[in-house]
Structures are given as structure tokens and as C-alpha cells.
Amino acid sequence: GQQVMQIPQYQHVQEGEDFTTYCNSSTTLSNIQWYKQRPGGHPVFLIQLVKSGEVKKQKRLTFQFGEAKKNSSLHITATQTTDVGTYFCAGGNTGRRALTFGSGTRLQVQP
Amino acid sequence: EPEVTQTPSHQVTQMGQEVILRCVPISNHLYFYWYRQILGQKVEFLVSFYNNEISEKSEIFDDQFSVERPDGSNFTLKIRSTKLEDSAMYFCASRGGRVTDTQYFGPGTRLTVL
Numbered sequence: 001g002q003q004v005m006q007i008p009q010y011q012h013v014q015e016g017e018d019f020t021t022y023c024n025s026s027t028t029l030s031n032i033q034w035y036k037q038r039p040g041g042h043p044v045f046l047i048q049l050v051k052s053g054e055v056k057k058q059k060r061l062t063f064q065f066g067e068a069k070k071n072s073s074l075h076i077t078a079t080q081t082t083d084v085g086t087y088f089c090a091g092g093n094t095g096r097r098a099l100t101f102g103s104g105t106r107l108q109v110q111p
Numbered sequence: 112e113p114e115v116t117q118t119p120s121h122q123v124t125q126m127g128q129e130v131i132l133r134c135v136p137i138s139n140h141l142y143f144y145w146y147r148q149i150l151g152q153k154v155e156f157l158v159s160f161y162n163n164e165i166s167e168k169s170e171i172f173d174d175q176f177s178v179e180r181p182d183g184s185n186f187t188l189k190i191r192s193t194k195l196e197d198s199a200m201y202f203c204a205s206r207g208g209r210v211t212d213t214q215y216f217g218p219g220t221r222l223t224v225l
Contacts, residue, residue, distance in 0.1 A: 033213065033214070042200075042202055042216045042217065042218050043202070043216045045213050045214070045215065045216075088153065088154060098144060098159050098167055101153050101154040101155070101156075102153065103153045104153055
């Protein structure tokens with residue numbers, strides 16, 4: 001079945017440093033979605049990428065979807081303590097209704 | 112902004128008991144999902160529901176699980192005979208009619224099986 005891998009599992013940065021998490025799917029995706037989950041919270045939708053090679057920005061966050069639509073990345077510039085949480089990618093497929101979540105990257109930001 | 116709601120927020124039950132987790136999806140959404148997340152692990156898909164029937168389910172969703180949309184608003188997940196390993200956060204999600212529509216997650220129900 002489809003698998004979505006995400007690295008790193010955990011990253012600890014100093015406030016102001018950049019952060020990147022990478023997502024790889026075993027199969028071609030129709031779209032990829034990114035979610036943020038705060039400790040004790042539920043996944044909150046951040047963004048969806050649909051097109052091959054697509055790049056989207058949300059303030060300090062930059063999302064990329066690979067040309068082959070099998071990988072994606074999320075980059076945060078100049079992290080802040082409010083960025084703390086676990087970032088999940090989730091792959092969507094036209095053949096399936098459900099999302100396949102990656103294992104998540106837990107981000108800790110040291111003030 | 113419309114949101115998915117779930118009740119209860121926390122359910123504690125004895126092993127072997129039946130539990131029903133309730134969700135109210137966003138009103139004009141057509142697809143409904145249950146996911147679970149064991150503490151510290153990733154979100155895992157359980158089942159999707161469309162047009163009053165299950166459209167897809169994972170290997171986790173065995174005969175102990177069932178889903179229902181008993182009226183126009185509620186969407187429930189029933190676990191017939193809970194096991195210790197069913198302890199997890201259960202999230203309901205819903206989305207609109209297009210494949211690329213976003214899935215919106217509810218706040219979750221924390222199920223603790225003793």
C-alpha cells in the first residue's frame with residue numbers, strides 16, 4: 001500500500017534558525033496537504049499542493065511539491081516559539097478518498 | 112468559520128465495553144472520515160464514508176468497528192468490544208465533493224480503555 005515517509009522525526013532549533021521537513025511518497029500523489037498539530041491538539045490544515053513543481057508561501061512558510069509529485073517539503077524561515085508542534089504531510093490520491101499521513105516532524109524551538 | 116465538532120472530548124471505558132464516538136461534520140460536506148492517533152504516533156486512516164456507505168476502510172477497521180450517519184448531521188464511530196490497544200485519539204474529518212477539497216479535522220476524542 002501507499003506509504004509516506006517523513007524526515008527528520010524531530011528537530012530542535014534556536015529561535016531565528018530555519019527549519020525544513022521532507023516528505024516522500026512511495027507512489028505518485030494527486031495532491032499533498034500539510035498539517036500542524038500542537039501538543040494535545042488536532043491536525044490543523046496549513047496548505048494543499050496539487051501541481052507538479054508547485055511552490056506556495058505563507059509568510060515564513062514555504063511549501064514545495066516535487067516535479068514527480070512524490071515528494072514535498074516545508075521550510076520555515078526564522079523560526080519562532082509559536083512554530084512549535086508536529087508537522088505532518090498527508091498524501092492524497094485520486095484512487096482513494098483518504099489521506100495517508102507521514103510520521104510527522106516534531107519541531108522544538110528554543111527561545 | 113464552520114468547524115467539525117466531536118463529543119465527548121474524553122471517554123474512559125473498561126475493556127470489552129462498547130463505545131460510540133460522535134462527530135458533527137461541516138454541514139455542506141459530503142465525505143466523512145475517521146482517523147486515529149495513538150499517543151506519540153502518526154495519524155492513521157480508519158474509514159471513509161460517502162453517500163451513506165463506507166467507501167474505503169483500512170486494515171485497522173475490522174469487524175469491531177462500525178460507522179453510521181443516523182441523521183443528517185451526526186456521524187458516529189462504534190467500537191463494539193474495546194481492547195486496550197484501542198486507546199488513542201480519534202479524529203473525525205470531513206470535506207467537500209471534490210477530490211482536492213481540504214479535509215477539516217475535529218478536535219478529537221481521547222479514548223482510554225482500562
